[in-house]
Amino acid sequence: MIKLAVCGALGRMGRSVLEVALEEGLEVVGGLERPERVGSGDLGKETGIKELEGVPLTAEPEELFKRADVVIEFSGDPRAAVGYAGVASALGVPIVIGTTGLEESDVEELRRFSESCALLYSPNMSxxxxxxxxxxxxxxxxxxxxxxxxxxxxxxxxxxxxxxxxxxxxxxxxxxxxxxxxxxxxxxxxxxxxxxxxxxxxxxxxxxxxxxxxxxxxxxxxxxxxxxGSRKVFARGAVEAAKWIKGKPPGFYDMFDVLGI
The missing domain is CATH 3.30.360.10 (Dihydrodipicolinate Reductase; domain 2)
Incomplete structure (x- = not known):
């Protein structure tokens, strides 16, 4: 079973990813949010998803990523996304970047980080x-x-x-x-x-x-x-990417790799 961490877990896309991950049988080991949004620190209570009660919600990416096989990032903040990619790279943990609005300089940083971990970035996960x-x-x-x-x-x-x-x-x-x-x-x-x-x-x-x-x-x-028709189309693509990227060598990947096209 794939152990998954989700960045931006309380956002619209983050919640959709959590729901799809549970549907697909992945184990959610934790969610990441800004410090002011962590609240009780319980992912289930903060999202209202009963199956996730007792799963931690934290503002500390390093400790969370260490417990994960794959990270899905949907923080909605381009600079935060790049920062989380840097943490994943330092730990050698595969990461799927779903946040949009990245500048070309941001993408170049992601490419550098992909030298140390499998990193998938796409402007659209559908x-x-x-x-x-x-x-x-x-x-x-x-x-x-x-x-x-x-x-x-x-x-x-x-x-x-x-x-x-x-x-x-x-x-x-x-x-x-x-x-x-x-x-x-x-x-x-x-x-x-x-x-x-x-x-x-x-x-x-x-x-x-x-x-x-x-x-x-x-x-x-x-x-x-x-x-x-629903944000779940993007969430399903991201979860599919997470399943695909687990075990892949360091490199910069996109959804074409997942689809084989």
């Missing part, structure tokens, strides 16, 4: 979204050099901290790598310029996540869309 990445790459290659304009549209709940989403940025990077076009966020005026990949974000309500990549051509339009 299995369907990672398949979307591949489909978009295929479409961009097939339409390269033809009169098509690429645009990316994403919608999330009103509380999401980053815009555009990490997933939208990844989609833009995929298109840009194939076409040589430049990603442009939130145009304000003027006609569309050649050599651009547009990104647009909407925030409102309780939308879990929706991403559409448009390929606009003369007299036709191709749309590739993924809609998440």
């Amino acid at each position: 299995l369907g979204v990672n398949l979307l990445f591949r489909l978009v790459e295929f479409a961009a290659k097939a339409l390269k050099g033809k009169p098509f304009d690429e645009e990316i549209f994403e919608v999330h709940h009103r509380y999401k901290k980053d815009a555009p989403s990490g997933t939208a940025i990844k989609l833009a990077q995929i298109v840009a790598a194939v076409t040589g076009k430049e990603p442009v966020f939130c145009r304000k005026e003027g006609p569309r310029k050649d050599g651009e990949v547009g990104l647009c974000s909407l925030r409102g309500g309780d939308v879990v996540g929706e991403h559409t990549v448009f390929f606009f051509g003369p007299e036709e339009r191709l749309e590739l869309t993924h809609r998440a």
Whole structure:
């Protein structure tokens, strides 16, 4: 049985990961939170998940990670995520990073930490979204050099901290790598310029996540869309990644490795 530690255990994603981990038969050995959120120190009492009563909730990552086979990180704070990756690296414990909004410099730090532990990072843990990445790459290659304009549209709940989403940025990077076009966020005026990949974000309500990549051509339009109906799709992907990464050698992995695509 895999022993799992969860960072950001009281957040929306952290709670979903805990629920899915229990469904999948993993042993949750503890949760990590900021000191002011630890409360009673009992993960079950703080989350309301009865099966986790007696499991510790702590603000000390090192002691928690020592008891775990794998760590899943969903703190929601990019700098905290990098810090937790550093602790996991020092201990040689595999870690799955689910927090979004990381800068390129943050990702480079993760790559350095992966020299000492198995580290998996993806801007989106959904299995369907990672398949979307591949489909978009295929479409961009097939339409390269033809009169098509690429645009990316994403919608999330009103509380999401980053815009555009990490997933939208990844989609833009995929298109840009194939076409040589430049990603442009939130145009304000003027006609569309050649050599651009547009990104647009909407925030409102309780939308879990929706991403559409448009390929606009003369007299036709191709749309590739993924809609998440529940945060559990991301949690299930993260737990699947945790099961996959246990026992893997140090290295920098992503969800393509998990899916074998």
